[in-house]
Amino acid sequence: MAKAPVNKAPAIAPGRSVEKVKRSSAPTEHPDYHFIKVAMTDGTVYQTRSTWGAEGDTLNLDIDPLTHPAWTGGEQKMLDRGGRVSRFTSRFGNLGARR
Secondary structure, three states: OOOOOOOOOOOOOOOOOHHHHHHHOOOOOOOOOEEEEEEOOOOOEEEEEEOOOOOOOEEEOOOOOOOOHHHHOOOOOOOOOOOHHHHHHHHHOOOOOOO
């Protein structure tokens, strides 16, 4: 069995030349990355770069790190009325208790 040459060029599909492959990559394959303004719920506005909207648009946030309990450390209530959590607790709740 013959060994393949070590410095072999990568394969190009039949009927395509290297020039066609290089020209085929479209210049618009990435979204437009531009400056926008972000308005927080407390009224503060800052400028950042994004692919959202158009240049100079304002993104108004309904939930942001200043108000959402995931970032503020607020209390979270577990609402489970006779569901999976309570069934699990009734079955396996005593496994962690020391006797």
